[in-house]
Amino acid sequence: MKGMCMCVAYPGTVIEVKNHSAIVDFTGTKVEALTGLEDVKKGDRVLVHAGCVIRVMPEEEADETEEIFRELAALTVEDMKERSGR
Amino acid sequence: MNSFDEIKNFLREYDGPKVRLMEVCGTHTASIASNGIPSMLSDNIRLISGPGCPVCVTVTAYIDKLVELAMNPDNTIVSFGDLLRVRGSAKSLSDAKAEGADVRMVYSPSQILEMAAADKTRTYIFAAVGFETTAPVYALLLEEAERRNISNVKLLTSLKTMPEVIRWVIGSRTDETPIDGFLAPGHVCAVMGADMFRDIAAESSIPFMVSGFEGPQILASIYELVKLRGKGVVENLYQTVVTPEGNLKAQKMMDRYFEPCDASWRGMGKITGSGLILRAQYRARDAGSDGLDVDAAGNGCRCASVLTGAISPTGCPLFGKTCTPRDPHGACMVSQEGSCYNWFISGRTR
Numbered sequence: 260m261k262g263m264c265m266c267v268a269y270p271g272t273v274i275e276v277k278n279h280s281a282i283v284d285f286t287g288t289k290v291e292a293l294t295g296l297e298d299v300k301k302g303d304r305v306l307v308h309a310g311c312v313i314r315v316m317p318e319e320e321a322d323e324t325e326e327i328f329r330e331l332a333a334l335t336v337e338d339m340k341e342r343s344g345r
Numbered sequence: 346m347n348s349f350d351e352i353k354n355f356l357r358e359y360d361g362p363k364v365r366l367m368e369v370c371g372t373h374t375a376s377i378a379s380n381g382i383p384s385m386l387s388d389n390i391r392l393i394s395g396p397g398c399p400v401c402v403t404v405t406a407y408i409d410k411l412v413e414l415a416m417n418p419d420n421t422i423v424s425f426g427d428l429l430r431v432r433g434s435a436k437s438l439s440d441a442k443a444e445g446a447d448v449r450m451v452y453s454p455s456q457i458l459e460m461a462a463a464d465k466t467r468t469y470i471f472a473a474v475g476f477e478t479t480a481p482v483y484a485l486l487l488e489e490a491e492r493r494n495i496s497n498v499k500l501l502t503s504l505k506t507m508p509e510v511i512r513w514v515i516g517s518r519t520d521e522t523p524i525d526g527f528l529a530p531g532h533v534c535a536v537m538g539a540d541m542f543r544d545i546a547a548e549s550s551i552p553f554m555v556s557g558f559e560g561p562q563i564l565a566s567i568y569e570l571v572k573l574r575g576k577g578v579v580e581n582l583y584q585t586v587v588t589p590e591g592n593l594k595a596q597k598m599m600d601r602y603f604e605p606c607d608a609s610w611r612g613m614g615k616i617t618g619s620g621l622i623l624r625a626q627y628r629a630r631d632a633g634s635d636g637l638d639v640d641a642a643g644n645g646c647r648c649a650s651v652l653t654g655a656i657s658p659t660g661c662p663l664f665g666k667t668c669t670p671r672d673p674h675g676a677c678m679v680s681q682e683g684s685c686y687n688w689f690i691s692g693r694t695r
Contacts, residue, residue: 267372267682268478268532279489280455293455295485296595306535306586309425309475310453311482314535314592316585 268308270316273299283307349561352568359387359571365523366390366570367654369511370530371398371682372558378687380560382567383695390571391695393654394684396510397530399474399503400427401652401676401683402610406639407474407503408433414470414501414632415446422448423457424472427680430673434641438472454486461490461498470632473500478532480504480621481595484602487630501632502622505608507533508545509619514653515549522655526570528563529553531583536599538591539581550577557583602627609638611676612649648675651684657695658688665689 271283271290281299283292285307293311306314368374374394377383383392396402408431415422415438422438429438429450442448447467451457454471461469473483483500490498507530518524529542534555542553552573556566566582573580581587599621608620615638623631646668647661658664658677668674670686677683687693 268535279492290453291455292453293482293485293489295488296481296592296598306532308532309479309482310451310455311485313478313481313532313595314586 268306268313270304270306273301273303273305273312276301281305281312283312349564352564353385356386356390356564356568356571359389361389361571362574363389364391364525364571364574365393365654366526366528366567367393367395367514367524368528368563369395369397369507370528370533371401371680371684372532373528373530373556373563374398374684374687375682376558376560376563378691378693380563381691382560382563383693385564386567390567392567393524393657394651395514395527395654396610396613396652397476397507398677398680398682398684399476399479399505400431400680401648402505402613403428403431403474403503403676404609404611404638404640405433406609406637406641407501408437409435409639410633410637411438411470411472411501412436412441412446415441415448416444419467420447421460421467421469422446422472423451423460423469424448425452425474426450427682428472428474430679431676432674434639454482455489457486457498458489458493458495461495462493465497468497468499468632470499470501473502473504476505476507476530476533477537477599478530478535480506480603481536481592481599484598487602487627488598490630499630499632500623500634502634503608503637504603504621505610506605506619506621507537508541509616510610510613511542511545513613513616513619515545515551517653517655524551524654525574526551527553528566528570529555529579531556531558531587534581534583534587534591536592536595538589539579539587540589541591542579546577546579548577550575552576553579555579555581555583555587557586606635609640610652611640612652614640646675648677648685651675651677658685659694661685 275282554566603621677685
């Protein structure tokens with residue numbers, strides 16, 4: 260795992276909740292993360308930055324990227340060109 | 346043809362008005378390089394890196410102070426990593442370590458608590474650099490230290506916040522170096538909320554896209570920014586992580602321990618209200634962060650112009666010659682989020 264960077268955060272799954280921390284599983288690598296910035300429970304998908312949980316992600320984690328593509332595709336390429344000022 | 350192919354085709358074939366987009370965050374810079382995104386764009390779409398690598402924007406006075414503290418045999422300096430190799434006016438923390446200073450690298454603030462609890466004879470000083478993503482983590486560290494009555498932990502802070510430096514960057518544009526859109530820093534927004542950029546977008550008529558860090562997410566955001574050129578709006582394509590209001594608990598924690606201050610940025614000088622410093626009631630935890638403004642980086646390094654998008658890394662005469670990741674002159678070549686580092690390792694030329 261890299262050191263601290265501005266925005267580097269990794270998604271993982273909470274497998275054990277302790278008093279002020281949680282064990283988070285990153286596809287096999289287990290790391291203890293502080294939980295004072297979010298309330299977590301076992302099974303939560305979380306985003307960990309610099310050893311702390313900074314976000315609990317929604318349970319129904321949709322494939323957001325696919326959804327974005329579908330939405331963008333609603334506009335045709337020609338329409339895009341027109342909007343871009345051509 | 347699926348929708349992603351359409352996006353890629355559009356970005357490759359685009360021959361509308363030239364657009365120049367800034368990715369604010371160093372993690373976006375790294376992802377853009379590793380995914381080869383510049384080669385997927387038309388010549389009329391240019392990406393420039395902004396001031397979003399915390400190591401890169403740290404002034405030499407801060408590094409010098411860390412080195413001074415490290416050379417005190419009663420202190421241990423603890424850092425997250427990249428910072429160790431950044432030179433101050435004379436030395437880096439790595440140099441100090443080579444001379445016998447106790448400098449340690451950690452991945453989590455909880456590690457400094459364990460170290461300090463185990464050895465009360467030393468003072469453990471965390472090199473607390475970062476933006477709004479990381480400031481709540483330092484606040485939590487202090488709260489844990491208070492709760493566990495660990496008094497020998499201090500911070501040397503160089504904490505920066507986004508809104509005022511973005512205004513500074515916008516104010517520094519020229520006709521030759523315009524900015525037509527911003528890829529907003531996704532995890533700063535996870536903490537502060539996508540709404541943090543609404544006022545700036547409206548007052549500047551520049552669009553902001555809150556983006557994830559995967560290649561396709563970034564391409565989708567670039568596509569949207571091209572479409573939204575000239576419109577002062579904020580859109581969020583990273584909704585599984587970023588909400589309009591952000592993580593309120595983290596914001597409250599940050600506000601409890603820190604207050605806004607003027608902050609000095611490498612190459613940009615002091616920017617009003619662009620930093621955070623410990624509140625008066627917690628100053629006993631501060632290792633001397635106030636007044637670290639001198640920025641003495643010299644030797645021909647042009648990190649300052651790179652950080653504001655005025656030149657590309659290849660525009661610096663040292664790039665790839667006397668300045669490489671193995672022997673970096675400037676902070677932008679040290680950090681894995683730095684634009685020079687990423688241009689160098691990916692062979693990027695535009």
